[in-house]
Amino acid sequence: MPYDPDSDDPAIKSRPVYHSPAHLPPANDYLCVIEPAAREILSTLLRQACYRRARIVMSSAGAGRETVPTVVDRDVWEELARRLDDALETVTVGCRLVVAGSEGFLWDVQTFALEKGFVDEEIVLYPVAGQGRRVFCVHCHTLAEPVYVSPVNCPNCQMALEVRDHFSRRLGAYIGVRIDAEVPSEIPPREVLS
Amino acid sequence: MSASLSVRVASIETITPVIKQFTLASTGTPLPPFSPGSHIVVTLPIRERMCRNAYSLLGDPADNGLYHIAVRRQDASRGGSRYLHEEVKVGDRLTVSSPANLFLPSWEARHHLLIAGGIGMTPFMSYLHEFRRRGVSYELHCAFRDSATGDYRAWLEQQAGQRLYCYESERPDFTRLLAEKPLGTHVYVCGPDAMLQAVIAAARDLGWGSGRVHYEAFAGPQPGRPFVARLARSGGEIAVEGESSLLEALEAYGVEVPNLCRGGVCGQCRTVVVEGQVEHRDSFLDDSEKQRHRAIMPCVSRAQSDTLILDL
Amino acid sequence: MHLAPRDTQAFRGNFTYRNSRKAIERFPFPFPEDDYRYSVNIEPHRLPGPKGSVYEHMLDIDEHYLSETAERDMVLMQDPGRCLAMPHMEPACWDLVEFVMSCYAKDYPEHFSFERQGDECLWENRPLKIQQRFRFGDPASLPLPPMEYIGRQMQGDFALLDQRHGDLFMDAGVITSPADWSLAFDAGMSFKQWHGPVPLAHEMGVFERALKYLCAIQAGGPVRRLNWTMTIHPRMDSSPETYHEWGRDRTTITPDNVGKDVFLRVELQTLVRMPRSHALFFGIRTYLISLDDLVTNQVWARRLHRVLKGLPQALVDYKGLSRYRGTLVEWLSQYDDDVEPREYSSIGSTT
Numbered sequence: 001m002p003y004d005p006d007s008d009d010p011a012i013k014s015r016p017v018y019h020s021p022a023h024l025p026p027a028n029d030y031l032c033v034i035e036p037a038a039r040e041i042l043s044t045l046l047r048q049a050c051y052r053r054a055r056i057v058m059s060s061a062g063a064g065r066e067t068v069p070t071v072v073d074r075d076v077w078e079e080l081a082r083r084l085d086d087a088l089e090t091v092t093v094g095c096r097l098v099v100a101g102s103e104g105f106l107w108d109v110q111t112f113a114l115e116k117g118f119v120d121e122e123i124v125l126y127p128v129a130g131q132g133r134r135v136f137c138v139h140c141h142t143l144a145e146p147v148y149v150s151p152v153n154c155p156n157c158q159m160a161l162e163v164r165d166h167f168s169r170r171l172g173a174y175i176g177v178r179i180d181a182e183v184p185s186e187i188p189p190r191e192v193l194s
Numbered sequence: 195m196s197a198s199l200s201v202r203v204a205s206i207e208t209i210t211p212v213i214k215q216f217t218l219a220s221t222g223t224p225l226p227p228f229s230p231g232s233h234i235v236v237t238l239p240i241r242e243r244m245c246r247n248a249y250s251l252l253g254d255p256a257d258n259g260l261y262h263i264a265v266r267r268q269d270a271s272r273g274g275s276r277y278l279h280e281e282v283k284v285g286d287r288l289t290v291s292s293p294a295n296l297f298l299p300s301w302e303a304r305h306h307l308l309i310a311g312g313i314g315m316t317p318f319m320s321y322l323h324e325f326r327r328r329g330v331s332y333e334l335h336c337a338f339r340d341s342a343t344g345d346y347r348a349w350l351e352q353q354a355g356q357r358l359y360c361y362e363s364e365r366p367d368f369t370r371l372l373a374e375k376p377l378g379t380h381v382y383v384c385g386p387d388a389m390l391q392a393v394i395a396a397a398r399d400l401g402w403g404s405g406r407v408h409y410e411a412f413a414g415p416q417p418g419r420p421f422v423a424r425l426a427r428s429g430g431e432i433a434v435e436g437e438s439s440l441l442e443a444l445e446a447y448g449v450e451v452p453n454l455c456r457g458g459v460c461g462q463c464r465t466v467v468v469e470g471q472v473e474h475r476d477s478f479l480d481d482s483e484k485q486r487h488r489a490i491m492p493c494v495s496r497a498q499s500d501t502l503i504l505d506l
Numbered sequence: 507m508h509l510a511p512r513d514t515q516a517f518r519g520n521f522t523y524r525n526s527r528k529a530i531e532r533f534p535f536p537f538p539e540d541d542y543r544y545s546v547n548i549e550p551h552r553l554p555g556p557k558g559s560v561y562e563h564m565l566d567i568d569e570h571y572l573s574e575t576a577e578r579d580m581v582l583m584q585d586p587g588r589c590l591a592m593p594h595m596e597p598a599c600w601d602l603v604e605f606v607m608s609c610y611a612k613d614y615p616e617h618f619s620f621e622r623q624g625d626e627c628l629w630e631n632r633p634l635k636i637q638q639r640f641r642f643g644d645p646a647s648l649p650l651p652p653m654e655y656i657g658r659q660m661q662g663d664f665a666l667l668d669q670r671h672g673d674l675f676m677d678a679g680v681i682t683s684p685a686d687w688s689l690a691f692d693a694g695m696s697f698k699q700w701h702g703p704v705p706l707a708h709e710m711g712v713f714e715r716a717l718k719y720l721c722a723i724q725a726g727g728p729v730r731r732l733n734w735t736m737t738i739h740p741r742m743d744s745s746p747e748t749y750h751e752w753g754r755d756r757t758t759i760t761p762d763n764v765g766k767d768v769f770l771r772v773e774l775q776t777l778v779r780m781p782r783s784h785a786l787f788f789g790i791r792t793y794l795i796s797l798d799d800l801v802t803n804q805v806w807a808r809r810l811h812r813v814l815k816g817l818p819q820a821l822v823d824y825k826g827l828s829r830y831r832g833t834l835v836e837w838l839s840q841y842d843d844d845v846e847p848r849e850y851s852s853i854g855s856t857t
Contacts, residue, residue, distance in 0.1 A: 014702025094401035117378025119405030170694035181753025197726030226725040227781040292726040
């Protein structure tokens, strides 16, 4: 499990810190679930690993990945989930799950995998940099991505949201809360998110 | 820390020549319901000192009225099991803790693989009631040391049917048991330490994440060399007898130390050591902590030196 | 016990909420010292507590019961997502039903009764005029899912925490009066994760120790603690979801309306082991008192002044007090004669 809850990182404690190892943990069987942007990372990792079997399931998203914050399209995920279900039919305990892609994607796969019977220690997460954040608008409960700056307008309800660092693994998203609730139109300058 | 209950011994059954089952009833307010895998800590007044031993509740969690525990008579012990076998009679009152649970089934598992060594089957007996109610998938492997296994084996056969595998002389091949298990399988093992270690090692070698390996040790405190415990903060001095655990001596003296398993695994009773060499017998502290001798698990561990100064 | 004023009072709109003299006297004032410090301020919830106090019974019901259950109805109508139970929490939800019905019937027999023969149950809630026969464990025998059914009849928010892997997970709850946190977002989080936004406490190891303590709670050994913040107007639903409705109120405080419009908000948090599911009930019972009412107790007035004056900026910001802290401290200073503080006393005070 890459997240280290005892990390000394001064940032908010619910925000994941990824300890993606330089080499894959040893295993006889790998199931790799990636977004297209993570192809190279995976190739490198697999080249260095010693394994009996590795299967790769790649999301069809990423190729036409949005550039402005857009309501998350669950159809893409549903399609991948069906293919993952097929791949999992022949997985037995001892398999290592390797996930690589944008942050929201990592946690979508992790949440799905835990439901299907993996445990935390059997999953390794590799975030691909520069993919932006997924944001949960707390007012209309909509997920949007990619978000690169704060504040951002919710693409569903249009509210100006402050993107905070409080993170939900279940949603793979950061919480967005109305930025000018106290003094309307008192909106701080845009800040690029790390 | 633990809520206390006063119970009456309602019946005592001989299951095998070395195992007796005690049925405990309430003396007033109904006994609290419990979750499968729970244990109670029984206080046994052995001469002037208190001996406290943990026993799994083996009955149906949905049946509140009574608690059932099975006690295996251990010869090389501090006398707790001997006291229960020889001294306790039907109608006697005992003080027990409220049920605690460090061995709850992982309900997210899709298949439960249970491995029991001898009396270690008792927590699984409470599991089976709940498993049947929830319709979950499981298999139970029991290694019986003695061929006389009494009514428990018959009951297990009746409950588990084809899901029960019994081993008498040979020990199960854990690697074979754990290989190629469907995703979502969790393994639970309860029995002697050697069996626990063997299963844990086999699981690790096959790549099982530690989150799907669950175990409950049947170790309790063992007798040792007497020593003196000094309390740095309150200034007290306690003579810890060979047959008493440090935790029991502290409790008899009136010091309340948080505790739950009384077997060196849960970490609740961790106490800071100011001075002295600890004889570590627990499975909680890591190697560096053990080497530093600045912490002790008083429920099972003792002193190498004659005196131990505690931050109490 | 006087359960309700004749008209149900409002926690929104024209805010007709008022505390009686008795309610003011039993208010759980949370500051044992002039200096507010984070600590693992958990203590055993020893029952029965001091008579007439908020700690007397396992679950406290007071004169605002009907007002609060009516308020909950309104919130759930607007936002049903404030009531959430993940499927694997069903056994815990039934533990909850038994727990609440037993406690309410035992401690407030003039208002509630609960009879059980095997699995056949009869529940009566006289203030809400409810009489319900049902079969324990059978969801089809109740008009609503079990947690929602009893949740709508409880005073105070609660979460049901699933205990696994030595950690606690927020997998169910009814949260209609949160102090600025979202169940819809926090659902599924672990103990340290949902406490993520709290400043300073993580570095102090507060949550590490608290988690260990909470995981060891056994049936028969409930614990409790107090949490506090401030709210403008007696607004129960101060959720992030509705922040755009109440956020502005923070800018409306002047020296003239502090006493009337600023409220001390205290949560009595009660943690109880649910015996069959091994889940942990986490009750969050909210008490509101206007500053005008609070300062009728001289000791409280003086202490609150000192606590707010010395509060670190990180906490001021986190608790949302930044805009009006200055005005508030200034107003409170009139009640502080700078004399050495005495030990405060009120019904059922705790250290």
